[in-house]
Amino acid sequence: IIPEPSLRRLPLYHQILELELENNTEFISCSKIAEMLDFTPIQVRKDLSYINLIGMPKKGYKVIELKDEIENFLGWNRNDEAFLVGAGNLGKALLSYAKLKDKGLTITAAFDKNKNLAGENFFGVTVFDISKFQELTYRMKIHIGIITVPAPEAQKVADIMVKSGIRGIWNFAPSKLNVPEKIIVQDVNLSSYLAVLSQKLK
Amino acid sequence: IIPEPSLRRLPLYHQILELELENNTEFISCSKIAEMLDFTPIQVRKDLSYINLIGMPKKGYKVIELKDEIENFLGWNRNDEAFLVGAGNLGKALLSYAKLKDKGLTITAAFDKNKNLAGENFFGVTVFDISKFQELTYRMKIHIGIITVPAPEAQKVADIMVKSGIRGIWNFAPSKLNVPEKIIVQDVNLSSYLAVLSQKLK
Numbered sequence: 001i002i003p004e005p006s007l008r009r010l011p012l013y014h015q016i017l018e019l020e021l022e023n024n025t026e027f028i029s030c031s032k033i034a035e036m037l038d039f040t041p042i043q044v045r046k047d048l049s050y051i052n053l054i055g056m057p058k059k060g061y062k063v064i065e066l067k068d069e070i071e072n073f074l075g076w077n078r079n080d081e082a083f084l085v086g087a088g089n090l091g092k093a094l095l096s097y098a099k100l101k102d103k104g105l106t107i108t109a110a111f112d113k114n115k116n117l118a119g120e121n122f123f124g125v126t127v128f129d130i131s132k133f134q135e136l137t138y139r140m141k142i143h144i145g146i147i148t149v150p151a152p153e154a155q156k157v158a159d160i161m162v163k164s165g166i167r168g169i170w171n172f173a174p175s176k177l178n179v180p181e182k183i184i185v186q187d188v189n190l191s192s193y194l195a196v197l198s199q200k201l202k
Numbered sequence: 203i204i205p206e207p208s209l210r211r212l213p214l215y216h217q218i219l220e221l222e223l224e225n226n227t228e229f230i231s232c233s234k235i236a237e238m239l240d241f242t243p244i245q246v247r248k249d250l251s252y253i254n255l256i257g258m259p260k261k262g263y264k265v266i267e268l269k270d271e272i273e274n275f276l277g278w279n280r281n282d283e284a285f286l287v288g289a290g291n292l293g294k295a296l297l298s299y300a301k302l303k304d305k306g307l308t309i310t311a312a313f314d315k316n317k318n319l320a321g322e323n324f325f326g327v328t329v330f331d332i333s334k335f336q337e338l339t340y341r342m343k344i345h346i347g348i349i350t351v352p353a354p355e356a357q358k359v360a361d362i363m364v365k366s367g368i369r370g371i372w373n374f375a376p377s378k379l380n381v382p383e384k385i386i387v388q389d390v391n392l393s394s395y396l397a398v399l400s401q402k403l404k
C-alpha cells in the first residue's frame with residue numbers, strides 16, 4: 001500500500017512528465033525527475049516503485065508510458081462525480097476549475113441555502129436548494145461531497161452528507177469535521193501553506 | 203529549527219485551541235489535542251516543543267496562552283502585505299477570503315493583464331494593469347506575491363515578481379516555477395489532495 005507522502009508526490013511527477021511530453025522527450029530517468037523537482041533520486045525511485053512499470057537501464061522510463069501509468073494509478077481516467085455545497089466565492093472558483101475533470105473529478109451539481117442562488121448556473125453547473133441534497137445524492141448515486149461553506153456551517157453540512165450516503169468529503173472549510181470512521185475526509189488547509197511560506201521568509 | 207511537517211500542523215492545533223476557547227476550556231493537554239486531531243500524543247508534544255511555552259504537570263497548557271504563542275510563532279499578529287496577480291475566479295475567491303488577514307497576510311493590490319479588469323475593485327482590493335506591478339511593488343516595498351494565473355502564464359509572472367524584488371511567492375498555478383535560489387516558492391497543489399482522497403475511497 002502506497003504511503004500518503006509518496007501518493008501526494010505522484011501528481012507532481014505527472015506535471016513534469018506533461019512538460020517533457022510537450023518538449024517531445026522520449027525517455028526520462030529518476031535522477032532527471034528528481035533534479036527538476038529538487039527531490040533526491042532515491043525518493044523518486046522509491047515513489048515510482050509503487051507504479052506498475054519498469055524502466056530501461058540507462059534510459060529510464062518512457063515518458064508517455066509513465067504518465068499513463070500514473071494516471072491509471074491515481075484514477076484520473078475514471079470519472080468520479082461530486083456534489084458541492086456552498087456556491088459562494090470559493091465554491092464558484094472550484095466550479096470554474098476545468099482541470100478537475102482531467103484529474104477524474106466532475107462536479108455534477110452544487111447546493112446552497114441561499115434561495116437567490118437556487119436555479120442559477122455557474123460554468124455549466126446548476127445550483128439547487130440544500131433541501132434537495134439527500135434526494136439527488138441518492139438518485140444519482142453520488143459518493144463524493146465538497147464542502148465550501150463557512151466554518152460554523154461545515155459540520156451541519158457534513159452531517160447531511162453522511163446521512164445522504166456520501167463516502168468521501170473534500171473539506172475546504174477551516175473546521176475539523178466529526179464523521180463516522182468509515183467516511184473519508186480530506187481537509188484543505190491554506191493556513192498550513194501560509195505558515196510555511198511566512199516562516200521561510202523570516 | 204522547526205521541521206516543515208511540524209510547522210504545517212501548528213495551524214491545526216490553533217484551530218483546536220480556538221474551539222476550546224469558545225467552550226471556555228481553561229487548560230488542555232497534549233493527549234487531548236492529539237485525540238481531537240487523530241494524532242499521537244508523542245507527535246503533538248514534539249511539535250509543541252518548538253513553541254516557547256511550558257505546560258503545567260497534569261493540567262497541560264493554558265489554552266489562551268498556547269493559542270497566543272502559536273500565533274506569535276507563526277507571525278499571525280504581524281501583517282505581511284502581498285500583491286496578487288491574476289484576478290480571475292480563484293484570484294477573486296482569495297481576495298474575498300477575509301480570514302487571510304487573521305493569518306497575517308493582507309492582499310494590498312491585485313494585478314491582471316485583462317484591460318477590462320483594470321480599475322475594478324473586488325472586496326476592497328483594486329485591480330491594476332500588470333504593467334504597473336514593478337513600480338508599485340518597489341514603491342510599497344511588497345515582499346510577497348500570489349500567483350493565480352493559468353499555468354502557461356505562471357513562469358512569466360514569476361519572472362516579473364523576481365525582477366520586482368518579491369522574495370516569497372505563493373503559487374496556485376499547477377506549474378513548477380523556475381526562480382533564483384534565495385526566492386521562496388510555496389506551491390498549492392489541489393491534485394495532491396484529490397489523489398489522496400480518491401485513493402482512500404477505492
Ligand SMILES: NC(=O)c1ccc[n+]([C@@H]2O[C@H](COP(=O)([O-])OP(=O)(O)OC[C@H]3O[C@@H](n4cnc5c(N)ncnc54)[C@H](O)[C@@H]3O)[C@@H](O)[C@H]2O)c1
Pocket residue numbers: 085086087088089090091111112113114130148149150151153156157172173174190295296297298299301
Ligand atoms: N475564499 C477563499 O479563497 C477561501 C480560501 C480558503 C478557505 N476558504 C473557506 O471556504 C469556505 C467558503 O468561503 P467563501 O469565501 O466561498 O465564503 P462565501 O460566504 O462566499 O460562500 C459560502 C456559501 O455557502 C452557503 N452556505 C452557508 N451555509 C450553508 C449551509 N448550511 N448549507 C448550504 N449552503 C450554505 C452560503 O449561502 C454561501 O453561498 C469558508 O469556510 C472559508 O473559510 C475560502
Ligand SMILES: NC(=O)c1ccc[n+]([C@@H]2O[C@H](COP(=O)([O-])OP(=O)(O)OC[C@H]3O[C@@H](n4cnc5c(N)ncnc54)[C@H](O)[C@@H]3O)[C@@H](O)[C@H]2O)c1
Pocket residue numbers: 093094095096097099287288289290291292293313314315316332350351352353355358359374375376392
Ligand atoms: N479555479 C479554481 O478553483 C482553481 C483551483 C486550483 C488551481 N487553480 C489554478 O489557479 C489559476 C487560475 O485559475 P482561474 O480559474 O482563476 O483562472 P481564470 O482564467 O479565471 O483567471 C486567470 C486570470 O489571470 C489573468 N492573467 C492571465 N495571464 C496573465 C498575465 N500574464 N499577467 C497578469 N494576469 C494574467 C487573466 O486575465 C485572468 O483574469 C490556474 O493556474 C488554475 O489552474 C484554480
